[in-house]
Amino acid sequence: MDSAPIWVLAEPAEGSFTTTSLELLSHARTLSSDVAAITWGAGGQLAAQAGEYGASTLYDVGDLGGALPGVPVAAAIAGLIAGGAAPRAILIPTSYDGRDVAGRLSARLDRPVLTNATGLADDGGLVTEHPVFGGSLVVRARFSAEGPGIVVVRAKSFAAEPAGGAPAAVVAASPGELGATNAAAIAAHHVEERTGPQLEEAAVVVSGGRGLGEASAYALVEEVAGLLHGAAGASRAIVDAGWVPYSRQVGQTGKTVKPTVYLACGISGATQHMVGMKGSKNIVAVNKDPDAPIFQIADLGIVGDVQKVLPALIERLRAR
Amino acid sequence: MDIVVCVKQIPDPAAPQSFDGSNNLDRSGKLILDEADTYGVEMALQLVDAAGGGEVSVVSMGSAADVAGVRSALAMGAARATVVSDESLRGSDALTTAKVLAAAIRRHPFDLVLAATESSDGYTGTMPVQLAELLGLPSITFAKSVAVEGATLRVQRQTELGYDEVTAPLPALVTVTAGVVEPRYASFKGIMAAKSKPVDVLAVADLSLAGPVGAEGAREAVVAIDAAEARQAGEKHVDEGDGAERIVAFLESIKVL
Known part of the structure; x- marks a missing residue:
C-alpha cells in the first residue's frame, strides 16, 4: 500500500x-x-x-x-x-x-x-x-x-x-x-423542524416531481415518507419551480441517495434525476405517462395519477 | 449598485448529450442560456431595483462565437455583456474558467458578483468560489434569499438543518440556488432591446492570463469512458384502483413493511 x-x-x-x-x-x-x-x-x-x-x-x-x-x-x-x-x-x-x-x-x-x-x-x-x-x-x-x-x-x-x-x-x-x-460571518442559525431521518441517510426515500400537479400536493409525498419512517425528496423541476427548497433535491445538481427503497411520485426520470437515485436497492415509480423513462429502471411501476394513488397508499399505511 | 452575473451558454439539456472526439461534452449544436443562471439574473435585477440604481451586467466564457444565450439574459433586462469567446478555451477546467472570468470581471468596477450554485452541464460546482478567491472577495454560497442594506449583504444560506443568516461587506460573491426567485420572461420589447445592447466579445489574448487555457491548462485527463451497469425494468401495472395495494405488497416483499 x-x-x-x-x-x-x-x-x-x-x-x-x-x-x-x-x-x-x-x-x-x-x-x-x-x-x-x-x-x-x-x-x-x-x-x-x-x-x-x-x-x-x-x-x-x-x-x-x-x-x-x-x-x-x-x-x-x-x-x-x-x-x-x-x-x-x-x-x-x-x-x-x-x-x-x-x-x-x-x-x-x-x-x-x-x-x-x-x-x-x-x-x-x-x-x-x-x-x-x-x-x-x-x-x-x-x-x-x-x-x-x-x-x-x-x-x-x-x-x-x-x-x-x-x-x-x-x-x-x-x-x-x-x-x-x-469577511462572511454567520449571524444566526435557523433550524427547520424535521421529523425522521436525513435524506442521504434514510432507508426509505419518497420523492415528488412535476406530476404532483401543484405545490400543495407535495404534502402527500411528505405524509407517505413519514408513514414509512423515511425522508422526502424532490426532482429538480419542483425545486426550480420554488415548491420545495434545494436541500430536498435528488439528482445531478442535488443529493445522491441509495435507500433500501426509493418511491418516485410523478417524476418522469430525466437523466438529471436518475443519476442521483439509480443506486437505490429497490425503485418504485408512480407516473401517468406509461412511457416515462423512470419505468425503465423501476422494479415496480404503477401507471397512474399520483393524486389518486398516494391518498390510497396513505389510507392503507395508516390502517396498519 | 453594480452587479455582475456569471452566465453559461450550454447545449440544450433536453437534447441527447454526447462526447466529442476529445472526450469533452459535444457543444457543437445550438447553445442556450443555462436555466440555472436565470435565477441570478432575476435576483440581480431585483437588487438593483431595490437599490434605486445601478447596472446589471453578465459575463460569460466559451469556445463558441455564439452569443444567443447571453442575449437571453440581456432580454430579461441586463444592460450589457462581456463574453470571452475563443477556440483555445475548449476543454478548460473549472479553475481556468475562474481565471478567465476573473480577468474579464476586473475590467469594470462592481459591487456584487452573482452566480448559480453549479452549471447544468458540467455541474462541477466549484467555479464561483474559485472565482471569489481569485478576486479576493468573501463569498456566500447556496443563497435562498439575498438583501443589501447599505454596504452590507444579508443572505439566508441553505444548510442541512435549515438555513444560516450570513452577512458580508460588499464587494462580495454570492451563489444562488434555483427556485428562490421567479425569473421573468423576456418581453417582446426586451427581446428587441437586447439586440442593440452592448456585447463586448473578447479573445483570450485580450486578458493578461499567466498560464495556458483550454485542454492544455486543464490538469486532469479522462482515462476511460465506459457504459455503466444497467438496471433492468421490473413489473409495470396500469392503476385500476389497485396501485396502492401493489405498492404495499411490494414493500412487504422487501421487508420495508
Whole structure:
C-alpha cells in the first residue's frame, strides 16, 4: 500500500463527523497507510472517532469565530502544505461547506479539482469515477500534474466502517491572516423542524416531481415518507419551480441517495434525476405517462395519477 | 449598485448529450442560456431595483462565437455583456474558467458578483468560489434569499438543518440556488432591446492570463469512458384502483413493511 498521505476533510456536525466524512476516511485507509483528517470547531473531542475510522493525525483548525468554514479551513490546509506537508490527495465530501473548501483551496494552491466523484482507486495513480449522462456512462479520470489533487466525493460512494484504531494525534492547524476574503460571518442559525431521518441517510426515500400537479400536493409525498419512517425528496423541476427548497433535491445538481427503497411520485426520470437515485436497492415509480423513462429502471411501476394513488397508499399505511 | 452575473451558454439539456472526439461534452449544436443562471439574473435585477440604481451586467466564457444565450439574459433586462469567446478555451477546467472570468470581471468596477450554485452541464460546482478567491472577495454560497442594506449583504444560506443568516461587506460573491426567485420572461420589447445592447466579445489574448487555457491548462485527463451497469425494468401495472395495494405488497416483499 502507498505510504504517501491522504487527507480527508472531516466535517463536524452535532458532536460527530458527518457520515460522508466517515465514508471518505474508511476508503482512504484502503489507499494509504497514512491517513489524516482535517476538521474545525471542537475538533479535539473527535480524535477518538477520527482514529476509529483510520486517521492517525487530526489537524484541527479550531474555532472559526462565526466565519463560514471555506476560507479559514482552506487557508489552514494551504498553510500545512506550504510548511512542507505533501499529501497525495485531499478528499472532500460533496456538501455545502465541503464545496466551499474545495474551491478556495484549489485557487489558493493553484491545483485542479475533480468533483462529483463516486469512486477512487489506485491504478498506478489515483483514478476517480464520475457517472455522467444520467449514470448511463462512467468517466474515469486522473490528475495529469503534480499533486496534491483535490477530489470532491459524493455521499454513499463508499461504506463507513470503523477499523478500531487508537485516537488520532491532534495537531493544531492555523489559518493565519485572512483579510477581506474571510469577511462572511454567520449571524444566526435557523433550524427547520424535521421529523425522521436525513435524506442521504434514510432507508426509505419518497420523492415528488412535476406530476404532483401543484405545490400543495407535495404534502402527500411528505405524509407517505413519514408513514414509512423515511425522508422526502424532490426532482429538480419542483425545486426550480420554488415548491420545495434545494436541500430536498435528488439528482445531478442535488443529493445522491441509495435507500433500501426509493418511491418516485410523478417524476418522469430525466437523466438529471436518475443519476442521483439509480443506486437505490429497490425503485418504485408512480407516473401517468406509461412511457416515462423512470419505468425503465423501476422494479415496480404503477401507471397512474399520483393524486389518486398516494391518498390510497396513505389510507392503507395508516390502517396498519 | 453594480452587479455582475456569471452566465453559461450550454447545449440544450433536453437534447441527447454526447462526447466529442476529445472526450469533452459535444457543444457543437445550438447553445442556450443555462436555466440555472436565470435565477441570478432575476435576483440581480431585483437588487438593483431595490437599490434605486445601478447596472446589471453578465459575463460569460466559451469556445463558441455564439452569443444567443447571453442575449437571453440581456432580454430579461441586463444592460450589457462581456463574453470571452475563443477556440483555445475548449476543454478548460473549472479553475481556468475562474481565471478567465476573473480577468474579464476586473475590467469594470462592481459591487456584487452573482452566480448559480453549479452549471447544468458540467455541474462541477466549484467555479464561483474559485472565482471569489481569485478576486479576493468573501463569498456566500447556496443563497435562498439575498438583501443589501447599505454596504452590507444579508443572505439566508441553505444548510442541512435549515438555513444560516450570513452577512458580508460588499464587494462580495454570492451563489444562488434555483427556485428562490421567479425569473421573468423576456418581453417582446426586451427581446428587441437586447439586440442593440452592448456585447463586448473578447479573445483570450485580450486578458493578461499567466498560464495556458483550454485542454492544455486543464490538469486532469479522462482515462476511460465506459457504459455503466444497467438496471433492468421490473413489473409495470396500469392503476385500476389497485396501485396502492401493489405498492404495499411490494414493500412487504422487501421487508420495508
